[in-house]
Amino acid sequence: MLRRAAAATNPSFSAASAEAACVLLNNATTRMSRVWGSVFASTSKSSAFFSSSSVALNDASESFSSKSSSTPIAIFARTTTTTTTKLTTNNTNKRTYASQAKAVDALFKRPLPHKTQEQLIKSAQRFGPKRPGLIAVKAGMTCDWDEWGKRHPLTVLWIDDNQIVQVKTEENEGYSAVQVGSGYKKPKSVTKPELGHFIKAQVPIKRFLSEFRVTPPTMKMYKEDEEGDDDDDNNNLDVETVEIKGAREYKVGEELNANHFFAGQYVDVQGVTSGKGFAGPMKRWGFSGQPASHGNTKKHRAHGSIGQCQDPGRVFKGKKMAGQMGGRKRTVQNCFVYKIDSERNLVYVRGQVPGRKGSIVKVRDALRKRATVEELEAQIGQIGVTIAPKSSKDPYSAYNKD
Known part of the structure; x- marks a missing residue:
C-alpha cells in the first residue's frame, strides 16, 4: 500500500491518481502510526525517531503541495507529530504516577505513632500474639456423642498441604504478615509473575493464597522525653525493644497442619x-x-409497602426486598474445636460454617475468645486424635432425682 501511494509523488501522475494515492497513504500512515506508537512507546528512542520522521516528512510535503492540497505525507507528518506529543504526555503521566505511588508507599511504611504502637504491644501482652490462620476445605458434616451422651453436630475441615509462601516484615512492607498457600496447581495454569513468586519461595505451586496478620516476636516501644514531646513521626524519641511472649518468627516453606x-x-x-x-x-x-x-390476588408471596408517600418520596437504603441471596463472604466467630485428627489433617468444628461441601474456608484463632499462651504451648503439637476435654457441667442435671 505504501509503495502504491508513494508513486503519487511522481509529477507525471494525474490529479486523480494523486487524490487516490492521498486516500491510500492516509489509511496506511494512520495504521502504521498506531503500530509504531505501540512498539516504540516503551523505548527511549521513540521521541527522537518520531521527531526526525516528522521533520523529513514536512520537507517532503512542501515539495508535494503543488499536486494536491491534502497531501498524504503532510497528513502522516502531522500524525507522527501528534503521536510524539501523546507519547511525551504519557511518559510525563507515568512519571507522575510513579512519584505518587512512591509517596503512598512511603506513607504506608511510615512508623505508627508511639501511642498506637504502645497500645498494640499492651494488647499482644494481654491477649496473646496473633498467629497465622489456615486454608481449609469443607469436607462435610458429621456428628459425635461426648462422654455425657450428648450429641454434637460437627463440620469436618481438611487442611490441604498448607505452606508459608511469603513473610512480610515491618522493615520491608510496613507491617507484619504471613502469606499461606494451599492445594496444588499445574504450572501451565499460572502466570509468569505467579510462577516467579513460587520459584523465589522454593515451594510447590499453590492453588489458593491468603494473607494473615501476625505479631512479630519483638516490637519497638517509643518513649516520650521529659518535655512530653508528642511527635507522631517518632522523631527524637527513645526506642526500646520489647519481646512479645509466645510470638515467634515464621520461615518461608514452613508447613502448617492440623496441629496448628x-x-x-x-x-x-x-x-x-x-x-x-x-x-x-x-x-x-x-x-x-x-x-x-x-x-x-397475584401477590401472595410479595412484600407489602416499601415506603411512605410524597414525604420523603423515596425508598430508604437497606430496605428488605427480593434480590440475590447467598454468595457472600461471612465469618462465624467462636467456633468450638471439638476434635483434631493430625494423621489425616482434619479439624472437627462444632456447628455449621459458611459454604458448600468442597468450598474453601479460612480458619484462624478466635478474636474474642483467644487461647492463652500457656494453653497454646501445652496443647499444640499433639500427635494422633485428640478430643476436647469433658464438660464439667452435666447436661442432664435437671433430670436427676436427688
Whole structure:
C-alpha cells in the first residue's frame, strides 16, 4: 500500500491518481502510526525517531503541495507529530504516577505513632500474639456423642498441604504478615509473575493464597522525653525493644497442619455462603407473605409497602426486598474445636460454617475468645486424635432425682 501511494509523488501522475494515492497513504500512515506508537512507546528512542520522521516528512510535503492540497505525507507528518506529543504526555503521566505511588508507599511504611504502637504491644501482652490462620476445605458434616451422651453436630475441615509462601516484615512492607498457600496447581495454569513468586519461595505451586496478620516476636516501644514531646513521626524519641511472649518468627516453606490448633480452643471460620440465586422476600428475609384470599390476588408471596408517600418520596437504603441471596463472604466467630485428627489433617468444628461441601474456608484463632499462651504451648503439637476435654457441667442435671 505504501509503495502504491508513494508513486503519487511522481509529477507525471494525474490529479486523480494523486487524490487516490492521498486516500491510500492516509489509511496506511494512520495504521502504521498506531503500530509504531505501540512498539516504540516503551523505548527511549521513540521521541527522537518520531521527531526526525516528522521533520523529513514536512520537507517532503512542501515539495508535494503543488499536486494536491491534502497531501498524504503532510497528513502522516502531522500524525507522527501528534503521536510524539501523546507519547511525551504519557511518559510525563507515568512519571507522575510513579512519584505518587512512591509517596503512598512511603506513607504506608511510615512508623505508627508511639501511642498506637504502645497500645498494640499492651494488647499482644494481654491477649496473646496473633498467629497465622489456615486454608481449609469443607469436607462435610458429621456428628459425635461426648462422654455425657450428648450429641454434637460437627463440620469436618481438611487442611490441604498448607505452606508459608511469603513473610512480610515491618522493615520491608510496613507491617507484619504471613502469606499461606494451599492445594496444588499445574504450572501451565499460572502466570509468569505467579510462577516467579513460587520459584523465589522454593515451594510447590499453590492453588489458593491468603494473607494473615501476625505479631512479630519483638516490637519497638517509643518513649516520650521529659518535655512530653508528642511527635507522631517518632522523631527524637527513645526506642526500646520489647519481646512479645509466645510470638515467634515464621520461615518461608514452613508447613502448617492440623496441629496448628488444639482441641478445646475457639476459632473463627470465614467462607462464602451457598448461592441461592434470586429469591423472594419470604425466602430471603422470612416475611410472612400476604393473605391467601379476601380480595388478594397475584401477590401472595410479595412484600407489602416499601415506603411512605410524597414525604420523603423515596425508598430508604437497606430496605428488605427480593434480590440475590447467598454468595457472600461471612465469618462465624467462636467456633468450638471439638476434635483434631493430625494423621489425616482434619479439624472437627462444632456447628455449621459458611459454604458448600468442597468450598474453601479460612480458619484462624478466635478474636474474642483467644487461647492463652500457656494453653497454646501445652496443647499444640499433639500427635494422633485428640478430643476436647469433658464438660464439667452435666447436661442432664435437671433430670436427676436427688
